[in-house]
Amino acid sequence: MTTFQLLLLIVAGGVFYLFFKQLFSGNHPKRGVDFEAKVADDQIGGINRPDKTFSTPEVQPTRMEQLLKMTDEAVAQDDFEEAKKALGSALIIDENHTEVLQKMGYVCMQTGEYEEAKESFEKLLLLDESDDMAHVSLANVLHKLGDEEGAEKHHERAIALDPEYAPHHFNYANTLYDLGRKKEALLGYTKAYELDNTLEEAEKMMKELGSDNE
Template identity: 85%
Template structure:
């Protein structure tokens, strides 16, 4: 063996030694294990591989969401007939949808169709008797319809369910005021204002009633 051949053998041995040392050391990258993104929102792909960049899908609103938006747009324009049409279509899709029923009651209140509003709020309560807002809204409708006993019952139930909600006390006070029960109304206005001092109308009624009594 020549000196050159011996040198080649030594070099080849060294290369194989380093290769197998690296192979069995466990330091080489493992597919699917050692790669970590540098930042939390790093995307696969990018400018170098645009074919590997994934876009966010454009999610289309559901038919129910479209109808509710149409309702809101119609109410904003005070086109209550169009709002009722949209809500009617929504109820065909989901007859027990509480948001639709509440909006329907509101629209009927705006058009003076109190019997229809009453029906919507009664449906709400049939789905959830503990809905304090439904009780308060139904009380307002019953007051409009002249059912004062029913109105009083639902006002009191709304307050029972959420005694810290100032508008419940304010609305009940309005009903009592209309019925000529001024002292009880003053108690209600005072309670409402104590719970929420931004209720300017409550403060106004308190001052008006106190000055007339004085």
């Protein structure tokens, strides 16, 4: 055996030794073992392989959110019957959901189902007596039902809860106007316009009632 052959044998022996040492050490990559992210935003890939990165899963809307969206879309198209169906399903999920009750009351007002609207607004007030919007909504319903005493009480309660909200004064003035109490209505329209001078209808009614008193 020549010196060169002996050298090759030694090199080959070294290579085989390192190969088998690595093989039996357990440090080589294992098939079937998944990558485990160390932190929430850890990624596989990176700049060279952006297609190999994790992505945050899209948050799916809840069934309640879907039904409320369906309601809004139906109302936008004046399809109040479809809106009422969606709200009915929502109330099965949560009969005390305030947004659903508010929308149900509004939809029933649009369809002329005043007794049902009344039930929705009354339930809202049982859940929160300080809800001024529920008071004024109930007042409008009671006015439609001919309960003027009840309407007046809830209009006044809404104003007491939020005296700086112009529409409360405007709505009360509308009720007073329908009842023929025009001097009181004029005061309401005037107050509403003082609080919000963009209420053109209030300004119009002020001029109409002001001319009647001349």
